[in-house]
Amino acid sequence: MNKPLKVLIACEYSGAVRDAFTALGHDATSCDLLPTETPGQHYQGDVCDILDGGWDMVIAFPPCTDICVSGAKHFAAKRADGRQQAGVDFFMLFANCQAPRVAIENPIGIMSSQWRKPDQIINPFQFGHEARKPTCLWLKNLPKLTPTKIVSQGEFHVTKGGNKLPKWYNLPPSKDRWKIRSATFKGIAEAMAQQWSAFVLSSQTNFQNANAAENLGAKSTKSTMLTAPASAHTTLKMKGINWSMREEPSTAYEQANNEDFC
Numbered sequence: 001m002n003k004p005l006k007v008l009i010a011c012e013y014s015g016a017v018r019d020a021f022t023a024l025g026h027d028a029t030s031c032d033l034l035p036t037e038t039p040g041q042h043y044q045g046d047v048c049d050i051l052d053g054g055w056d057m058v059i060a061f062p063p064c065t066d067i068c069v070s071g072a073k074h075f076a077a078k079r080a081d082g083r084q085q086a087g088v089d090f091f092m093l094f095a096n097c098q099a100p101r102v103a104i105e106n107p108i109g110i111m112s113s114q115w116r117k118p119d120q121i122i123n124p125f126q127f128g129h130e131a132r133k134p135t136c137l138w139l140k141n142l143p144k145l146t147p148t149k150i151v152s153q154g155e156f157h158v159t160k161g162g163n164k165l166p167k168w169y170n171l172p173p174s175k176d177r178w179k180i181r182s183a184t185f186k187g188i189a190e191a192m193a194q195q196w197s198a199f200v201l202s203s204q205t206n207f208q209n210a211n212a213a214e215n216l217g218a219k220s221t222k223s224t225m226l227t228a229p230a231s232a233h234t235t236l237k238m239k240g241i242n243w244s245m246r247e248e249p250s251t252a253y254e255q256a257n258n259e260d261f262c
Contacts, residue, residue, distance in 0.1 A: 002201045010047045010060040010094065015040050016184045017059055020193035051093070057101040057142075057200065059192060060094040061184070063087065068109035075110075088114050095138065101200060102140040103192070105184075111138075120144040123153070127187030130154035132166045135188075143199055145191050 015038035021028035029041040036042035066087035078084040118136035126147035155167040
């Protein structure tokens with residue numbers, strides 16, 4: 001029987017993704033410099049303290065302020081004072097972490113050129129929320145998310161400057177506006193927990209079954225000397241290892257422009 005997964009949700013204070021994994025029985029911990037907004041396992045502090053904690057999966061939401069296209073008009077200043085490079089370095093901390101399965105979430109920004117294009121771009125309206133917020137996912141040993149409920153993209157607002165923004169995003173200034181804009185939608189959080197945990201548990205089961213089959217085959221070969229040993233290719237296939245999981249990113253990325261937002 002598979003054990004619960006040990007999952008780190010980095011740069012999350014809302015508890016949305018953590019709670020979605022916890023509801024499925026997994027050992028999920030969120031981490032942020034801010035305290036958690038909902039009860040649950042939470043490490044308040046530097047994620048570097050716990051990043052190499054033997055996690056089965058790391059899902060990271062690094063700050064996008066200095067690297068997403070919505071702040072492009074400030075890029076020159078941010079490059080000059082080092083803020084943008086600091087944002088890139090922090091993002092790459094998760095790209096280079098040792099966890100076997102990693103997902104990094106960020107809005108459309110400079111990481112497609114600084115590192116590589118995302119594996120997938122998703123929107124809340126694909127997961128039951130009438131809202132548009134193009135969100136990039138970079139995936140390591142995890143599959144793309146499958147939309148769960150496609151609905152309307154919701155209402156839009158045209159600013160005085162001519163920019164078209166989703167109405168939910170066009171909020172008056174307040175101390176919590178950045179939190180509302182950056183929050184993970186519940187439908188997306190649930191899809192991450194349900195789909196990715198099911199994938200990992202299924203992979204573990206396939207691996208266990210493959211090992212059992214190999215052991216049985218080894219015993220049979222030893223007793224009869226008639227069965228040829230499995231080739232390396234066959235062994236990898238039996239163990240469920242798919243080295244070609246990553247597909248080309250969606251063409252939606254090439255169609256994205258500076259109207260996209262953080």
